[in-house]
Amino acid sequence: MTSHTDAIDARDIANLRHVRDLFAHADPAPGDLAERVKFAITVHALHAEVAELMDSALLTTRGAETEVEPTPTESVTFAAASVSLMVSVAPMSTEESDDRVRVDGWVTAPGARVEAVTNEGSSSVVSDANGRFVLDDLPHGPVHFVVTDPANQDVRPVITPTIQV
Amino acid sequence: MTHIPTAPDGIGTRAGRAFAAYRDGERERLSELVDLVTPVLWNAARSQGAAPAVCEDAIQTAFLQLVDRCGSIQEPAAVLGWLVVVVKREVWRLGRGARREVGVEEVPEAPAQQLDPEAQSILSERQRVLWRHVSTLSPRCQELLRVIAFADRPDYAAIAESLGMPVGSIGPTRGRCLQKLRTTLGSDPGWAV
Numbered sequence: 006m007t008s009h010t011d012a013i014d015a016r017d018i019a020n021l022r023h024v025r026d027l028f029a030h031a032d033p034a035p036g037d038l039a040e041r042v043k044f045a046i047t048v049h050a051l052h053a054e055v056a057e058l059m060d061s062a063l064l065t066t067r068g069a070e071t072e073v074e075p076t077p078t079e080s081v082t083f084a085a086a087s088v089s090l091m092v093s094v095a096p097m098s099t100e101e102s103d104d105r106v107r108v109d110g111w112v113t114a115p116g117a118r119v120e121a122v123t124n125e126g127s128s129s130v131v132s133d134a135n136g137r138f139v140l141d142d143l144p145h146g147p148v149h150f151v152v153t154d155p156a157n158q159d160v161r162p163v164i165t166p167t168i169q170v
Numbered sequence: 171m172t173h174i175p176t177a178p179d180g181i182g183t184r185a186g187r188a189f190a191a192y193r194d195g196e197r198e199r200l201s202e203l204v205d206l207v208t209p210v211l212w213n214a215a216r217s218q219g220a221a222p223a224v225c226e227d228a229i230q231t232a233f234l235q236l237v238d239r240c241g242s243i244q245e246p247a248a249v250l251g252w253l254v255v256v257v258k259r260e261v262w263r264l265g266r267g268a269r270r271e272v273g274v275e276e277v278p279e280a281p282a283q284q285l286d287p288e289a290q291s292i293l294s295e296r297q298r299v300l301w302r303h304v305s306t307l308s309p310r311c312q313e314l315l316r317v318i319a320f321a322d323r324p325d326y327a328a329i330a331e332s333l334g335m336p337v338g339s340i341g342p343t344r345g346r347c348l349q350k351l352r353t354t355l356g357s358d359p360g361w362a363v
Contacts, residue, residue, distance in 0.1 A: 009349035013323060013341065017348050020355060024304065025319035027297050031289040034212035038226060039204050045230050046200065046237055126198070 040147060044167060047122075051151065053164040056083035056090065085163040088152055089113045094170045097141060106170050107141040112152060120151040131155065145170060180322035181206050182329070186247035193240055204233065207250055210320045214254050214333070217313045218261045219281040228260035250325065251332035254317070258333065277334070280313035299361050303354045311347035314340065 035041075048055055059082040080093035092110040112119060112132050120129035121140045124147065132138040149167040154160045188203040208229065215225035232253050236243070243252060262277050285293075285301065293301060304312055314335055318326045326341030339345045344352070355361045 007344070007349065007352060009346045010343050013326075013344050013348065017344055017352060018323065020348070020351055021315065021319045023297075023300050024315050024351075027293070027300055027304070028213060028216075028316055028319065029209075030297065031285045031293060031301075032213075032216055034209055035222070035226070038212065038229070039208045041226070042204050042208065042230050042233050043201055046204075046233055049234050050237060 040167065044149065047149075047151075048164055051162045051164060053151070053162045054085045054087065056085035056088075056152075056163050056165045058082075058166050058168075059084050059089075081168060083150070083165040087114075087160065088117070088163050090119070090150060090152060090163075090165065092150070104145065105141070106143050106145060107139065108143060108148075108170070110138050110140070110150075112136045112138065114152070114154065116154075116156065118153045118155045120153070121148050122151065123148045127151075143170065178322070180324035181210065182250040182321065182325035183247070185250045189236075189249040190246040193246060200237075203249070207253055210250065210317060210329070211253055211257050213320050214317045215257050215261050217280050217283060217316045218258060218265070219284060220261045220265045224261060224264050227264055228257050231260050231264075232256040248328065250321075251328045254329060254332040279334075280309055282309045283312045283316060296361075299358065300355070303351065303358065303361070306354055307347065307350055310335065311350060314347050315351060
């Protein structure tokens with residue numbers, strides 16, 4: 006006989022594993038829930054303005070159905086009240102890095118800091134006098150961009166929705 | 171000296187470490203915290219019987235509160251329990267559409283767990299048997315077992331407490347809920363392997 010005052014044993018752990026499998030199978034957490042929570046935290050923490058996705062040729066925003074296949078990517082435009090951002094994504098062609106991507110972008114603000122946040126962390130560049138910038142050696146997967154004005158800390162940052170590259 | 175292997179840390183401990191590091195300025199550690207605890211929080215939320223969208227909102231709100239109140243949280247190590255309490259409260263608050271804050275003591279008990287017919291239809295034969303047995307437990311036991319099943323043994327007691335179960339209801343001893351599950355499964359020849 007076992008009693009409720011006994012220590013938890015291997016059988017109990019196995020039973021709980023079955024319970025876990027049951028609910029994980031029948032009522033799974035949405036696959037992108039954690040990513041959406043992180044995005045919400047970032048927007049909140051930055052007091053950021055969220056840019057709207059205007060149009061995209063083949064790029065997909067992150068959603069429940071996006072785990073289908075890597076989509077061939079072209080370009081996408083984001084717009085916020087203060088700034089617009091266009092990015093186009095291409096595979097890097099060098100032999101050792103063909104699983105990496107390069108982002109060519111244009112932002113309606115010269116000298117803006119553009120940060121790409123990926124699964125690996127973030128990398129940032131400053132746009133040139135024409136608003137152009139290049140971010141290379143990024144991993145495939147989800148990415149969102151944060152645009153800030155290094156010359157003026159009082160301007161709210163602009164954050165884009167996450168896209169798949 | 172001989173190396174004495176220690177029990178692996180539960181997700182509660184790892185979450186506590188990530189949160190403490192975040193408070194100390196390692197901002198990127200928050201992402202680790204979110205990844206670690208989201209499955210537990212999802213099940214804590216869903217076990218209250220609310221719709222998926224409400225559960226997602228509750229989880230998001232709980233994390234935003236955590237970020238806002240980051241400095242005033244007394245025990246960073248207990249962050250998992252803190253989040254479970256807030257998620258559960260938020261589910262009830264959002265679910266009833268009330269604007270006012272609901273105190274912990276006002277949070278009603280979870281209903282019996284439900285799986286919609288579509289979810290039931292995808293269960294394996296063995297899962298169906300398990301579901302039938304789980305359904306015979308009290309709603310409180312169903313809720314407790316569902317949520318701790320997504321955590322690790324060292325976390326059981328803290329999670330039970332944050333769900334409003336009496337101290338000592340589970341971990342390190344088996345407790346009545348795990349005992350009941352064990353007994354009902356053990357009595358079913360269809361379950362025994």
